Amino acid sequence: MTYSTEQYAPLSLDRPDPFNHIATEEQLTDPIQGRQGCHMAAAEWRFLGWMEREGFEYDYYSETQLHFDVVPLDEYDVLVISVHPEYWSVKMVEQLKKWVHEDGGKLIYLGGNGLDCEAEFLDDHRIIYQNTKWSHTGQNYAESGEPQESRMHRRHESQAGLLGQVFTWPGAMTAAPYEVINPSHWCFSDTGLGRGDLFGTESLHQRVPGGASGHETDKISEYSPANTELLAKGLNPDDGGAHVIYYQTESGGEVFSVGSICWNASIVVDENVSRITANVLKRFSI
Template sequence: MLVGYVSDENDVAIADVAVELTGPDGVPVSCRSSASGRIDADVAPGRYDVVLARDGYGPKRTTAVAGAGPVRFRLLGERTYGFLWPKEVTSGSTAEIRVSCPRPYRLSLWRYGAGREHVAPLGVGEHEPGATAVPLPDGDVAGSGVDWSPGEFPGQRVVAPERGGLYFVHVDDDRGGFHGLPWIVSPSAPTAPVAVLASDLTWTAYNSFGGRSNYLNPAGLPPAPAVSRRQDLAFYAEPERGEWEDEHYPPLSLRRPDPDQSIPLGEDVDGPTTTRPGAHLAAADWRLLAWLERQGYGYDLYAESRLDRGEVPLDAYRVLVLGCHPEYWTYGMFRQVRDWVHAGGRLLHLGGNGLNCEVELLGDDRLLVHNGDTRKLGPGDGPDWSRFTARREPEAALLGVGYDQRGLLTAAPYEVVSPSHWAFEGTGVAAGSLFGERSLNGRILGGASGHETDKLSPHSPPGTTLLARGVNAGGGGAHLVHVPALGRGEVVSTGSIAYVMSLLADDVVSALTRNVLDRFLAEW
C-alpha cells in the first residue's frame, strides 16, 4: 500500500528514509522510502505510530492514517532555522525565540542600523544535547506554520529594547554556524517625524519555507514532492504557464522560519548584498535604515502588518517612507495611507512594484494572497500590470506610478528629465545627466533603476511630474516622479526596487533623497 511521501523543509523528496509503522497489534513493519520519497508498506488501512530516520535529517515520531490518501511526511534538514514570535513588537514587549538547531548554540541580540550593533547576550539554548533540534510538522508546513519550543525556558525569550528599529537575534552554534532571525521593534509612542514601513507582508509572500510561497507552488503543494526542482517545479516544467493562473491560493503562515531574511555575517552594510533575496528583502531595508541614521534622520520603524491592524498612528508623522519592495498590501492599509496623504501627509516611496497585489491577514496568523488569474490583466508590457488595480483601485492614483514587466531583472542608471526641479537642487545635474550608476546590489548589476520598475500610468494624478527615467533597454526604466498635490498631501516615488541599494553608494541618489526628506519635513 502507498502510505505517503517523505520530503524535507523545501518539499524535496528524501530517498532511503528508514520507516517503521506500528499498528494496534503492536507489531512493527519496516520499509524504506524510494528515490521519489514514496513510502510503500505491507500494511492494512488504519492508524499507525510512525518513526522516520535518515542521516542528515532530524529523526522523529509521528502518527498517520494509512489508506486515507498519501500522507505528506516531513523531515527537517540538519541546519539551523528559527524565528521570533511575535516577529514584530513594540518596545518593552516580550517575544519567544523559537529555534531548531542540530548543535548546541548561543543567542545574542543585535541592532541593524548605521551598522551592526551588539545589544546583549541572550544565553545558550536551554535543551539537552540532541534535543536542540525540533521535528518538523507533517503536511503543508507553509500553510500550518510551526510552533517550536514556545517559551518553555526564560532564556528563550527576549524583551524588546526601548530604542526601536530592525533587530536580529543571532544564533551561533558550537561549530561556527550562524543564522539570523529578524525582529521589527516599534516605539510604544512616536519618537520622530518620520515613520518607515518594513515590508513584512512581502517577506511572507516570498517565504518558501515548507516548500510553498506566492512564487513557489503558489496554488498549493503538488501531490508528490519534487525530486529535481529544476525539472519538477512548474515554472521550469511548464515555462509557458504564468505564475498565477488560478482564482484561489491557499494561505501562507507567518509563524514559520524565513531563512531568506538572514544576512550573512560577512556581509557589511557598506558592501554589496551577497545572497539572491538580499537585494529586495531585509538586507535592502538595512541599507535604507543605515542611510537614514547616518544622515541624521530620526525614524520610527513599523511592520506593515501593524499598519493593517490600525496600530500605526499616521497622524503623528509628517513623512511615511516605504522601502524597496512593498508589493503586498491589504486594502485597509491602502485606504489608511491614501486618506492620510489627502489630509496632508508626505509619502516617500523608495521602491518598485509597489502595492501591486491585495492580501488579507487572517485571524490565525496567515496571509491570504489575492493574485487571481493574471492572464486577465493583459500583456505584461502594458500599463498598470497590477493585481491590486484589477481587484480594487489603481495604486498609481496614490503613488504616481504603476508596475509593468518591462525591465524585469535588469538594472541601469537614471537619466535626468527635469533638472530644475527642487529635488535636484545642489546636485549639479543637467538634462540628460546620468545618476545612480553606483549600487550595492550584488544580484542585479547596473544601477539604481531596476529589478522591477514602475512607470507613469493613465491613473497617475494630474500634475504628476517626471523627474528622471531609467535607461533600461526596451522602455523598462523606472520613472522617478513627484506628485505635488494629492489632496493636501504630496508624494515622491522612485519607481525602482534597486533604488535603495544606491543610497549608500551614489552621491546624487543620496542628495536627491535628502532634498525630498528635507523639503517634506520643512513644510510641517
C-alpha cells in the first residue's frame, strides 16, 4: 500500500486492530507512546477521560454508525469529532454539513487531517479508501486544471466548507504551541491569555512532542466559509501551524475547529487547552 495508489484494497471493519488498545494500567496523564497510539484510541481516550474529569456527560458513537444512520443527529445539539477522523464517506460528510448548515447543529472538531479522503462502504463490514493517486507534498489538480485541496475535494468537495479548514503538508510531523490571534473571542474566557500569548505548551504526544499544534495540521482555505474567524495559530515550522477557527451559520449552527491531531494529547495536562475546550462545550450546550 502506498499513497500513490488510486484505490486501497478493501478493508474489513471486523479485522483485528491491536493499535486501538488501552492497557488496563494506563493512566490519563501517562505519555502516549508509539506511532499509532498518538493519533488513535489512546488519544481519543484522553478526551473521554477529560470530559468525565470535568463533569461533561456524553454519548459515544463510532464514525461508521453515522454512515449507517445509527447516530440520531436531530436529537443532539453538539457533536465532537476528534484526533484523526481522516476517512469519511460522502454520505457522512453531507449529513453532518446539513446538520450544521441547515439544522443549526454545533460541531466541535478537535483533530487534524479530518474528512480528507472518501471512504466507500461496500457493505456493512467492508470499506475502500479512495486515495485518488494523491500527492501529499505537491499541488493537485482536477482534469479541468482547477487546484484541489484534498482527496475529498477531488471526489466530492473540500471539507473546508464544513470544518472551516483543510489539511496541508507544511507542519506535518512537527509540534508547537499555539499563539493567540484574537484574545477577545469568548473561547478564551477565564484563561487570562492576551494577543501573542502562547498556549498548548504541554503535551503527552511522544511521537511528535512539542505542543498542542502538530502531527498533522489544518488551515483556513479559500473554501472556508467567508465568516470564518482565525482565533489562534500554531507556531510550527514553514508556516505549518494549525488554525483554531470559529464560524456561525445562518441556521444558528456553529463550528469550532482546532486543526491538530495533537490537541487531545494536551487536553489533560495543559490548563489553557482544557479551559478553551470547556468554554466551547459549555457555550455550545446552552
